[in-house]
Amino acid sequence: MMAIKFLKFPISAAVAVTLCSIAASSLAATVADIVAGAKKEGTVSIAINSELGQPGIQRLRKEIASEFGVDLNIRYSPVGSYPKRLADIITESKAGIPASYDLTQFSDNVLAQARAAGVLAPVAWREILLPGTPREAVYEAYDALHLYDSQIGMMYSADVVKDGEVPKSIMQLGERKWRDKLTAYFYSSSYLTYAYVLGKDKVLTALQGARDNNAVFDSYSANLSRFTSGEYPIQLTSSGYMSNARKKGINAKWQSLDFSFNTHHAAVVPKGARNPNAAKLVAIYLAGPKGNKISQDLSYVGNAAYAGHVGHEIAQGDKKSGLKLVSPISDPNAMKFLLSDEGKTLEKSIGSIIFRK
Amino acid sequence: MLEATREAWYGRWLSPEAPLYVIAIFICAVIVALTLVVFWATFVEGLPSIDAAYTLQNYQDALLAPSTWSASFNSLAIGAGTVLVNFFFAIPIAWFVQRTSLSCKEWYITLMLVAGVIPGFLKAIAWIFLLSPHNGLINQWVRQFVDVERGPFSIYNIAGIAFVQGLMLTPLMFFMVGVAFQKIDNQFEEVGEVSGANAARVFRRITAPLVIPAIAAAAIYNFMTAIAIFEIPALLGFPGQIYALSTRIYQAVNTDLGLPQYGIAGIYGLIMLIPSLVMLHFYQKMLRQSHKYSVISGKNYKAKLIDIGRWAWFGHAFVWLFFSLSFVLPLIVLVWSSLVPYIALPTAKSFALVNLNAYKVAIDVFTGEPFLNTLKLVLVVSVAVTVFSTILSWVVQRTKLPGRYAMDTIAMLPHSIPNLAFAFALGFIALLFARVLPLYGSLAIIMIAHVVAYISLGTRMVNGALIQIHLDLENAALVCGASPPRVIQKIVLPLLLPSLAYTAIWVALLSYRETTMAIFLQRPDNVVLSSKIWELWMGTKTSEASAAGVIMVATLMVLFFVMLKVGNRLGMKGPNLA
Numbered sequence: 001m002m003a004i005k006f007l008k009f010p011i012s013a014a015v016a017v018t019l020c021s022i023a024a025s026s027l028a029a030t031v032a033d034i035v036a037g038a039k040k041e042g043t044v045s046i047a048i049n050s051e052l053g054q055p056g057i058q059r060l061r062k063e064i065a066s067e068f069g070v071d072l073n074i075r076y077s078p079v080g081s082y083p084k085r086l087a088d089i090i091t092e093s094k095a096g097i098p099a100s101y102d103l104t105q106f107s108d109n110v111l112a113q114a115r116a117a118g119v120l121a122p123v124a125w126r127e128i129l130l131p132g133t134p135r136e137a138v139y140e141a142y143d144a145l146h147l148y149d150s151q152i153g154m155m156y157s158a159d160v161v162k163d164g165e166v167p168k169s170i171m172q173l174g175e176r177k178w179r180d181k182l183t184a185y186f187y188s189s190s191y192l193t194y195a196y197v198l199g200k201d202k203v204l205t206a207l208q209g210a211r212d213n214n215a216v217f218d219s220y221s222a223n224l225s226r227f228t229s230g231e232y233p234i235q236l237t238s239s240g241y242m243s244n245a246r247k248k249g250i251n252a253k254w255q256s257l258d259f260s261f262n263t264h265h266a267a268v269v270p271k272g273a274r275n276p277n278a279a280k281l282v283a284i285y286l287a288g289p290k291g292n293k294i295s296q297d298l299s300y301v302g303n304a305a306y307a308g309h310v311g312h313e314i315a316q317g318d319k320k321s322g323l324k325l326v327s328p329i330s331d332p333n334a335m336k337f338l339l340s341d342e343g344k345t346l347e348k349s350i351g352s353i354i355f356r357k
Numbered sequence: 358m359l360e361a362t363r364e365a366w367y368g369r370w371l372s373p374e375a376p377l378y379v380i381a382i383f384i385c386a387v388i389v390a391l392t393l394v395v396f397w398a399t400f401v402e403g404l405p406s407i408d409a410a411y412t413l414q415n416y417q418d419a420l421l422a423p424s425t426w427s428a429s430f431n432s433l434a435i436g437a438g439t440v441l442v443n444f445f446f447a448i449p450i451a452w453f454v455q456r457t458s459l460s461c462k463e464w465y466i467t468l469m470l471v472a473g474v475i476p477g478f479l480k481a482i483a484w485i486f487l488l489s490p491h492n493g494l495i496n497q498w499v500r501q502f503v504d505v506e507r508g509p510f511s512i513y514n515i516a517g518i519a520f521v522q523g524l525m526l527t528p529l530m531f532f533m534v535g536v537a538f539q540k541i542d543n544q545f546e547e548v549g550e551v552s553g554a555n556a557a558r559v560f561r562r563i564t565a566p567l568v569i570p571a572i573a574a575a576a577i578y579n580f581m582t583a584i585a586i587f588e589i590p591a592l593l594g595f596p597g598q599i600y601a602l603s604t605r606i607y608q609a610v611n612t613d614l615g616l617p618q619y620g621i622a623g624i625y626g627l628i629m630l631i632p633s634l635v636m637l638h639f640y641q642k643m644l645r646q647s648h649k650y651s652v653i654s655g656k657n658y659k660a661k662l663i664d665i666g667r668w669a670w671f672g673h674a675f676v677w678l679f680f681s682l683s684f685v686l687p688l689i690v691l692v693w694s695s696l697v698p699y700i701a702l703p704t705a706k707s708f709a710l711v712n713l714n715a716y717k718v719a720i721d722v723f724t725g726e727p728f729l730n731t732l733k734l735v736l737v738v739s740v741a742v743t744v745f746s747t748i749l750s751w752v753v754q755r756t757k758l759p760g761r762y763a764m765d766t767i768a769m770l771p772h773s774i775p776n777l778a779f780a781f782a783l784g785f786i787a788l789l790f791a792r793v794l795p796l797y798g799s800l801a802i803i804m805i806a807h808v809v810a811y812i813s814l815g816t817r818m819v820n821g822a823l824i825q826i827h828l829d830l831e832n833a834a835l836v837c838g839a840s841p842p843r844v845i846q847k848i849v850l851p852l853l854l855p856s857l858a859y860t861a862i863w864v865a866l867l868s869y870r871e872t873t874m875a876i877f878l879q880r881p882d883n884v885v886l887s888s889k890i891w892e893l894w895m896g897t898k899t900s901e902a903s904a905a906g907v908i909m910v911a912t913l914m915v916l917f918f919v920m921l922k923v924g925n926r927l928g929m930k931g932p933n934l935a
Contacts, residue, residue, distance in 0.1 A: 045881035050895065051896055051897065053718075053896060054722075055718070075881040077879065077884070077892070078892050078895070078896055081617075083611075083612060083616050084610065084611055084617050086616065087404055087616045087617045090404060091785075092788070095789070095791050097791045097792065097797065100880040101880075113616075180490075180491065180507060214596075216596045217595070219895070221894075221895050221897045222895075225699070225897070225899060226596075228700060229486075229699075229701055229702065230492050230702065231485075231492055232491075244897055245699075248698045249698065249699075355424070355600070355608060356424055356598060356600060357422055357424040
């Protein structure tokens, strides 16, 4: 009996070790399968991060070739409007033809809409994460893999606006001193998060105030040009654009409004993608530490879990200031609100103010 | 006798008009089909598909919104203002260059072509640099003398939009009107002078009426172009909270409010159709009287230049005023913004940032697949538009076949409805047949979109040339025993060749520069240069986009100058349009 008792431990340990080896080799085999599949496919079409550009893609291609021995022909297009990109995927899926792009990205509520439309290929991202990739990068509910996140808030020209004067709340956008000085993004759904936290009446009042102050509502990039030319010294924008402005030599600073607002942008593989393995390989590389470095260096955004980019600094600074972190995709109640009928009605009202409808 | 001669030929040969008629019907059928898809989408709930539900909600949302009517009014005002600016510059310059002894004509014609190459959004930015109420250079200078916090001038209003668009579209009116001036037989004017009329009266009673079809055609065409332009109202309208129908269409398709609203975009497009159809009606009436305006006939024909003597200085000054506002200034802005990492006024600080890094990226853009795609695109589109336009115009002008005036109206439809709407319609049809026809996502779909879009310009150019060739020339040849194909080969084509060449050149230029349809229909296999440059611009890579623009302008300048030199040696002058 004693012999059996003593034997149990070594037998259990042996079984455990064997099981772990099998699991480890399965994990390794899965990434290896993807690499082998990507080699056969040889090409991939991606519509992601609009700021990455050809230099970013060339670097991505070189690093993937060096790391995995796969020289992928990467055909890149900026993702552009998320709703339009989703509409293309839905119409292609309905027509029964392969998706035009093997890999694309969405954020927050568009991700949820894509999932609800049933056009995303289910991918076991967690099984194929590269070493060093945080496990929180996987959004299992949306079949998506976190590529980068950005803070939303107020960028200002420190040469023109004093630190103490800059708005700290969205309610201050209607203050007279900001008349003809403010630009803001025109993505109505992004204001829903402000409504979720502060209440819809406050947000509608704030946006109407900004409108009455002749605020220019346009895309992030168009407003950045207005900011860098010195025309408009304060801009409600995404943190990557502040990094962009700083890189160009502008003395730009940041102030989060009301709370630390964080949005996540995640990669998805549409159903019917022609080159799914190559798509997954690109996604897991970009989500990993080395791929994130490419995003940080060339498009000024990255995963907040990795240090070294302005979004991370802002998030840390907001934490020290005691601002509450709000990230819709991580908050089921926030996502519920964004996708609810109330949210959609509010979004229309916001759109009416922004576009003067 | 003439009719008998024609009938004899048509009896002996298969009528040469029959195949042309069939092709013309086919072209019109494609245009009508696309228009019907745009119309159909306005009744669809959500994204268009074969099994979509139908609704009138789109009409309710669009037509009952006050913003739709304010945008419509803004579009009309912008269109009218644009045409006024065109009249101010294009008609006098066309007269100076084509009817007078003014020197440097070839240079001016080249510069007119090149002025059309610079993308509209860069012209808008040049004027923002000058007249932005906050830090525009002119306003900064004026504020030294006037005590105001902002302004006093602003480019962010309807007049500003009309002014910049007017500068942008003047070259087109210049070409449309220019050759009409050129082909006037000065015997008409000499008769007036001999009868005692002074120069002003001769111009008012004789010269001007002869070019009215060309002026009217140009005004109609440019008005329809002006109300469809998107990038200039977006850049200059948003800061002033001014929205036009074109910006509303863009917002509907690129909305952040749920999925794209193609139905509402289609309704905005149909609203634009109304003023266009009204003007087309008047234009068609004039076309039916076209025989009054033919100036090239069987009689001796000579266009003698008017000696303006000391007034040449005024001519040169006026031409250079236009080029300074339309070409020199935007080119300076283009070069400047290609040398600095972000758009900024020229200051000591920004001069210190000057570098050539953007050109490395720009040169990459001009090599590889997008460049080859663009070459194929402009070649195929320019030839196809020229051939199809000639066929359509021939049927309209030279036959008595039923429905020919309706065909001319249909040919103008693509110009009455925004390009984005046609691009969507074409994309949808291609998707519908994607399993049997590999059109969706291919370069061919952009080619078809461009051919459909530019048929209207092509038919105006060829119509105008045919109007000016009197039937006497062809009839005389027929009576002498020449077959209809031989008449076309020996008489009509040589007279038409300059206009056909200019049609091809102008369409190639527009196709090269066109961005809206190329972006909308873009998939991995059909990326072209214009969409690559637009991507750079929208991706905040303004210096790289500007560098690509500089390369584009420089190469086209050389190309146009060489083509004009060759054209002159072959005796080709310029296009005429109606």
